[in-house]
Amino acid sequence: MNFITVATFQSSIEAYILKNHLEGAGITCFIFDEHIVDMNPLYSNAVGGVKVKVRQNDSTLANELIQELNKTPYKDEKDHVVLCPNCGSSEFYTDFNSMRNPGSILAVLTSFLFAVFPIYKKRVNRCKKCDTEFDQKKIVEG
Numbered sequence: 001m002n003f004i005t006v007a008t009f010q011s012s013i014e015a016y017i018l019k020n021h022l023e024g025a026g027i028t029c030f031i032f033d034e035h036i037v038d039m040n041p042l043y044s045n046a047v048g049g050v051k052v053k054v055r056q057n058d059s060t061l062a063n064e065l066i067q068e069l070n071k072t073p074y075k076d077e078k079d080h081v082v083l084c085p086n087c088g089s090s091e092f093y094t095d096f097n098s099m100r101n102p103g104s105i106l107a108v109l110t111s112f113l114f115a116v117f118p119i120y121k122k123r124v125n126r127c128k129k130c131d132t133e134f135d136q137k138k139i140v141e142g
Contacts, residue, residue: 004059008049015050027058086132096126098133
């Protein structure tokens, strides 16, 4: 039986969220390489990330469901669509590792110096259209 990779992620948590969504639609899913990435996240690029795979005959439906999920806009606690503060787009990457602040740059340099996984990472949303990085919490509060 052939399996098709329909999505790859940097963590097993994201993979399991997609797996649950696809299994809710009746598609049997399998997750590959989750343990090696969870043991050492630096191996994620080496193995190609955590993979969500489906049977070949389910791949078309799985891809359609993933595209539908990607088109769904993110909403805040008040059920308002979250928009980019710069261009107003509702298309952005969530939980993006920012490298635009001094703390992140220092963490990367320290991790290279001591050969350890970076302890500090600033997570932001990043607009797909204008590359603006923004924190959703500040927008919801403001």
